[in-house]
Amino acid sequence: MNRLSCLIALFSLLAFARTTAAPADALRIQKNYQASMDKWALEMRIAATPEDRAKTWSSRPDATPSAKEMWAAIGSSLNQEWTLEPASWFLRITPGLLAKDETGTPQPIFSKNCETIRKAIETSHLKSPKLTPVCSALAASPDPRSLALLEKIKDTNPDQKIQGVAALGAAMQLKTLGDNAEIMAKRLTYLRKAIIQSADVEFDGSTVAKLAEDELYIIRFLTKGRVAPDLVGVDCAGKAISLSANQGKVIVLLFWNSNVSDAKRVVEVTTALQNKFKGKPLAVIGVNNDTLEKLRVLQSDGTVPWPNFSDPKNELAQQYRVGTWPLVYVLDGERKIHYSGAPGSFVELTAEALLAEIKPTAPAIEK
The missing domain is CATH 3.40.30.10 (Glutaredoxin)
Known part of the structure; x- marks a missing residue:
């Protein structure tokens, strides 16, 4: 093999190694963060004095470094399908991470990054069959723009099960907008679609059918003006x-x-x-x-x-x-x-x- 061929082969191997390492990097970051949370939980249990407990509570792992590391791993590859799962993790873990701006007002640190992820999903992945974790993260997101993206997935994705999962996420987002007749009618339509098309899909440790039933219960018994159950x-x-x-x-x-x-x-x-x-x-x-x-x-x-x-x-x-x-x-x-x-x-x-x-x-x- 001549020198040029060797160089081409070497660059190909390096490119392949980087491509295969990126998903592993994302998984490692998630596992390391979870391990730090597990360690902190153990330290909380064994803290013996009020001073130790206060010190341990204040040292709760900050997700910011892990979020930054994850962004470094996925930020330049969001057009690739493997990033959907770690991007969903990023969307879930970052909303509560705040820093004060020049006026002293707390602001989300990663709001622009989350917007970049939403745009990448809209541009590159609307028809992907692997959007269940994305829909789950968007359903739990405090950002109102998540609703529009869920509705686009519902209307665009060719997979009926993904359509139903997105419909459930959209119904869950809609309850933050109030309970007037128009919103209620849309929520019920989306929940019906979710049950018909995606009942058996696993979603947040449960199933779409179970979560849709819970949402119907909330509409009937836990909306504004209802008497809340005694606990x-x-x-x-x-x-x-x-x-x-x-x-x-x-x-x-x-x-x-x-x-x-x-x-x-x-x-x-x-x-x-x-x-x-x-x-x-x-x-x-x-x-x-x-x-x-x-x-x-x-x-x-x-x-x-x-x-x-x-x-x-x-x-x-x-x-x-x-x-x-x-x-x-x-x-x-x-x-x-x-x-x-x-x-x-x-x-x-x-x-x-x-x-x-x-x-x-x-x-x-x-x-």
């Missing part, structure tokens, strides 16, 4: 608690766990809300599906200062058909639903409006 259970110390014990109070009901990507921010935001309305007829109550041991650690030294149902088997979360974590319901004094969605400013605004409607109790007149 009865125990906290991490085994003490009985219930929602009905807070009759007459505004309730901020938070479904959460310490493994969601923005858990630290969720705790900070919820604690700030509790502190803001201290002394008001408002109760912050969590439903947490961490292990009992981990929840005890988080509550024992006040890291999480509000009461929580311990729900490691998701029995209480299932009563509310919780599919996306974290999730907040704001209920009035009669447990009527006024808000459901992500933690943040809308929770605080809704709670504040409901508190303003509560008339102060007149002091008793002495005879």
Whole structure:
């Protein structure tokens, strides 16, 4: 073999090695991040003192370096089909990663990267048969532009099962837009399509049929104005608690766990809300599906200062058909639903409006 042929063969081998290494790199990044989360969870369980627990909680793995590493692995190859699964992981893990801008306002770090992924899907992958993880990530995305992309996948993809999966994702996104008649009709149409075309497709650890049934239940029983189901259970110390014990109070009901990507921010935001309305007829109550041991650690030294149902088997979360974590319901004094969605400013605004409607109790007149 002459020298030129050897060089051509060498460059070909290098190109092949890089092509095959990229998917392996993406898998390695995901596994390493999960391993760091597992290690942190173990450290939380064995932390012996309040100081150790506070230190361990504050050292929760930051997903930002892993997200940056993933972007380096997939960012220049988004037109290739193998990137769909790691890109879906990226879309899921980055929304809660924030940094302050020049005005001090927290902003998503990776919003432009996520937009690049959505554009790549629209440009290169609308007809791919491998879009189930993408539809799952888009269904859980807080970005309103995800709905339009899901509807394009539903209308464009030639695979009927992918159409149904995208229809389910679009129906899940639509519930964030309200519950007027037009939106409800569209949600029902999409859910019907999902059940007919994709019932047996695995989706977020469940099936399309099961999740579509959950969405239908939410439409019937968990939309604005409905009376939310009572929850009865125990906290991490085994003490009985219930929602009905807070009759007459505004309730901020938070479904959460310490493994969601923005858990630290969720705790900070919820604690700030509790502190803001201290002394008001408002109760912050969590439903947490961490292990009992981990929840005890988080509550024992006040890291999480509000009461929580311990729900490691998701029995209480299932009563509310919780599919996306974290999730907040704001209920009035009669447990009527006024808000459901992500933690943040809308929770605080809704709670504040409901508190303003509560008339102060007149002091008793002495005879």
